[in-house]
Amino acid sequence: MSxxxxxxxxxxxxxxxxxxxxxxxxxxxxxxxxAPLLIPTTPAPTTTGGVVLRLLRELTLFESLxxxxxxxxxxxxxxxxxxxxxxxxxLRYFSEPVWAWVAVIQPFGIYAGLAMLAGLAGLWAxxxxxxxxxxxSTPSDHLMLLLLMGITASGLMMKFVSHTDIVAVKVxxxxxxxxxxxxxxxxxxxxxxxxxxxVLMLVFPISKLLHAPGLFFSPTRNQRDNPxxxxxxxxxxxxxxxx
Amino acid sequence: xxxxxxxxxxxxxxxxxxxxxxxxxxxxxxxLANEKIQEALGFPGKLVDDWHDKAIAKxxxxxxxxxxxxxxxxxxxxxxxxxxxxHYFLGSGDPKNMPVARQxxxxxxxxxxxxxxxxxxxxxxxxxxxxxxxLDEWYTYYNQCSECRRCSVFCPYGIDTAEVTxxxxxxxxxxxxxxxxxxxxIGKVHKIGNNLGLPGPALENTLEGLEEDIKExxxxxxxxxxxxxxxxxxxxTPSADFFxxxxxxxLIGYGKVFHAAGISWTLSSKASEAGNFxxxxxxxxxxxxxxxxxxxxxxxxxVKRIVVGECGxxxxxxxxxxxxxTGIGAGANDPFAIQLQSQLDHRHKQPMxxxxxxxxxxxxxxxxxxxxxxxxxxxxxxxxxxxxxxxxMGNTPGGQFEIPRHIxxxxxxxxxxxxxGTTHEQTFCCGGGGGILTDEMLDLRIKGTLPRMEALxxxxxSDGVNFMVTICAICKAQFTKVVPYYGFKMSMIGGVHQLxxxxxxxxxx
Ligand code: SF4
Ligand code: SF4
Numbered sequence: 001m002s003x004x005x006x007x008x009x010x011x012x013x014x015x016x017x018x019x020x021x022x023x024x025x026x027x028x029x030x031x032x033x034x035a036p037l038l039i040p041t042t043p044a045p046t047t048t049g050g051v052v053l054r055l056l057r058e059l060t061l062f063e064s065l066x067x068x069x070x071x072x073x074x075x076x077x078x079x080x081x082x083x084x085x086x087x088x089x090x091l092r093y094f095s096e097p098v099w100a101w102v103a104v105i106q107p108f109g110i111y112a113g114l115a116m117l118a119g120l121a122g123l124w125a126x127x128x129x130x131x132x133x134x135x136x137s138t139p140s141d142h143l144m145l146l147l148l149m150g151i152t153a154s155g156l157m158m159k160f161v162s163h164t165d166i167v168a169v170k171v172x173x174x175x176x177x178x179x180x181x182x183x184x185x186x187x188x189x190x191x192x193x194x195x196x197x198x199v200l201m202l203v204f205p206i207s208k209l210l211h212a213p214g215l216f217f218s219p220t221r222n223q224r225d226n227p228x229x230x231x232x233x234x235x236x237x238x239x240x241x242x243x
Numbered sequence: 244x245x246x247x248x249x250x251x252x253x254x255x256x257x258x259x260x261x262x263x264x265x266x267x268x269x270x271x272x273x274x275l276a277n278e279k280i281q282e283a284l285g286f287p288g289k290l291v292d293d294w295h296d297k298a299i300a301k302x303x304x305x306x307x308x309x310x311x312x313x314x315x316x317x318x319x320x321x322x323x324x325x326x327x328x329x330h331y332f333l334g335s336g337d338p339k340n341m342p343v344a345r346q347x348x349x350x351x352x353x354x355x356x357x358x359x360x361x362x363x364x365x366x367x368x369x370x371x372x373x374x375x376x377x378l379d380e381w382y383t384y385y386n387q388c389s390e391c392r393r394c395s396v397f398c399p400y401g402i403d404t405a406e407v408t409x410x411x412x413x414x415x416x417x418x419x420x421x422x423x424x425x426x427x428x429i430g431k432v433h434k435i436g437n438n439l440g441l442p443g444p445a446l447e448n449t450l451e452g453l454e455e456d457i458k459e460x461x462x463x464x465x466x467x468x469x470x471x472x473x474x475x476x477x478x479x480t481p482s483a484d485f486f487x488x489x490x491x492x493x494l495i496g497y498g499k500v501f502h503a504a505g506i507s508w509t510l511s512s513k514a515s516e517a518g519n520f521x522x523x524x525x526x527x528x529x530x531x532x533x534x535x536x537x538x539x540x541x542x543x544x545x546v547k548r549i550v551v552g553e554c555g556x557x558x559x560x561x562x563x564x565x566x567x568x569t570g571i572g573a574g575a576n577d578p579f580a581i582q583l584q585s586q587l588d589h590r591h592k593q594p595m596x597x598x599x600x601x602x603x604x605x606x607x608x609x610x611x612x613x614x615x616x617x618x619x620x621x622x623x624x625x626x627x628x629x630x631x632x633x634x635x636m637g638n639t640p641g642g643q644f645e646i647p648r649h650i651x652x653x654x655x656x657x658x659x660x661x662x663x664g665t666t667h668e669q670t671f672c673c674g675g676g677g678g679i680l681t682d683e684m685l686d687l688r689i690k691g692t693l694p695r696m697e698a699l700x701x702x703x704x705s706d707g708v709n710f711m712v713t714i715c716a717i718c719k720a721q722f723t724k725v726v727p728y729y730g731f732k733m734s735m736i737g738g739v740h741q742l743x744x745x746x747x748x749x750x751x752x
Contacts, residue, residue: 064396068397
């Protein structure tokens with residue numbers, strides 16, 4: 001096994017472990033922390049079904065963002081929808097035989113990658129050019145966009161510039177899944193792509209990427225508006241009643 | 244205070260997002276609470292020596308108790324969707340009044356002490372140590388938030404800056420930096436029973452005087468009963484309703500509604516205040532303690548229903564929190580709450596907003612009106628932030644917008660809506676909420692009301708609106724104080740039940 005293969009095999013096992021364990025711990029922490037008062041932003045749904053729909057609308061349509069700022073919504077959509085398609089497209093590297101629906105979306109992958117890049121560029125321009133947004137940006141906000149642009153660009157390079165032996169890449173990843181590492185092709189854009197993706201996975205649980213799970217734990221969005229009908233009491237608040 | 248010491252920003256026809264004015268509001272800081280005020284609430288009298296460690300420990304404590312705080316501090320992506328949504332930013336241009344920047348004042352310290360990234364690469368992720376300057380900055384800018392939740396409507400993750408503000412104020416109180424206005428008022432509620440420090444006998448006199456005035460006006464004996472055992476309804480209303488203008492006009496209206504509908508009701512000298520500033524300072528124990536007065540009053544008087552008068556944050560606490568804090572509500576299965584809930588009549592909502600009660604009666608045909616009596620008024624309605632974004636009325640979401648408007652249209656002929664984007668869930672705060680309705684904050688209050696004034700100006704110019712009604716004691720007090728700075732008359736401000744009072748037919752019904 002080459003040094004590069006070994007390096008990437010270890011890196012991806014590590015990154016996956018950090019991502020899963022880190023995210024799992026964060027989610028468990030959010031779930032464990034009580035929400036003592038009902039604070040849904042109203043008008044809010046009164047039923048659980050309504051809450052599920054509200055969250056689905058936030059997840060798929062970015063409902064609140066749409067109310068806020070159309071430009072930002074368009075850029076956010078371009079990036080996230082593109083990302084969703086590209087991620088789905090990548091499933092072909094992990095499934096054998098490739099699932100039918102994954103095969104169907106393959107042709108859209110390129111456009112999705114370009115949409116991601118356009119969205120990211122727009123978001124970065126916003127961050128650099130609008131005074132308010134520049135004011136609230138930290139270096140990590142810029143770096144995160146750079147990282148995502150690097151991943152997208154290196155991915156697109158493999159398609160448009162230097163053709164990577166993706167069949168061999170698939171063999172490598174299937175090998176990882178079966179704990180039987182196979183050689184990774186020697187290919188600069190591929191190395192860049194994989195390294196950046198691993199960095200993204202590593203920082204996910206300690207960065208603002210937590211907005212992904214955070215949405216589902218946001219009390220202003222996930223609570224029912226039924227305070228008069230049911231008594232809502234957190235354990236620590238209930239203790240105040242017994243003394 | 245004499246004369247306009249401050250000048251209002253100019254009203255613009257097409258509001259634009261201001262360019263940043265760094266430090267513009269750095270001097271707008273409320274007075275500190277003195278030792279006596281602080282200690283009465285169990286807070287340290289002045290800044291404690293080990294404030295740094297205490298503050299960090301308190302932050303850790305709150306992070307364990309409030310999921311909202313923990314999730315909100317983690318999930319912000321600095322997208323800026325909220326950055327132009329706060330009325331204080333729009334009015335002042337101070338970047339620290341952008342909701343995200345306000346959160347970041349606390350988030351930066353959270354990152355430094357509670358996150359791996361902030362411990363390892365503070366500069367990279369905008370983490371910073373809690374210094375005395377940072378603490379003072381918290382005191383200044385967390386007292387420039389009215390906890391109106393407008394930002395939470397627009398944030399893609401529902402991040403509610405009000406929750407962060409409450410946590411920050413709670414930390415500040417715990418190290419001895421309390422805010423005089425709010426904490427003094429909470430002390431008064433505990434000692435005397437209401438925010439204004441109006442003792443029982445004075446209240447009785449006021450109510451008697453009111454009955455005489457109405458008798459003179461209308462020839463009818465409308466009663467304003469106090470501490471009547473066995474009354475059906477306990478009305479809990481903001482104490483400003485007892486003597487401030489235009490608040491009292493709505494109190495007169497409530498009494499007339501009860502009279503016309505033949506419902507027996509009472510006020511309570513023990514719970515002569517619907518307001519609860521415990522929420523403003525983010526302290527659960529104070530919030531609960533103040534709310535429990537209402538429970539006790541209800542139990543002592545043996546009432547069957549609890550109704551809340553025109554007050555925004557009070558309705559939030561009553562509607563959203565009373566069941567949790569005091570058991571006033573329905574659906575409990577624990578002895579503490581059942582004890583009270585078994586006394587209440589559950590054919591009615593518990594608690595109920597006075598607007599729900601009035602609208603119910605109107606729908607049932609139990610009230611009749613002379614709508615023309617309001618013809619001298621061209622009316623618009625200001626949605627109060629807490630009612631709009633933290634409560635409901637009636638059975639369907641959004642009832643909090645519909646019901647007050649239905650009432651207005653049932654009692655008056657001329658109604659005009661302000662521009663979309665400034666009403667309903669996107670309404671602008673009056674600029675005086677959240678515990679800053681105090682003179683030393685006047686500059687901020689004037690600037691913060693700019694977006695509402697711009698929307699008002701539009702309908703004044705286009706439709707000749709001459710009366711803006713609202714269902715909040717703080718809105719009424721704030722607007723009557725600040726609208727003159729924008730060239731409007733303070734008599735332009737009123738309450739929904741003031742309109743009801745003008746039009747309702749008594750006696751011959
Ligand atoms: S809660 Fe209201 S006052 Fe506070 S930051 Fe948000 S918009 Fe501004
Ligand atoms: S809208 Fe939400 S995520 Fe975006 S900057 Fe504001 S608080 Fe952060």
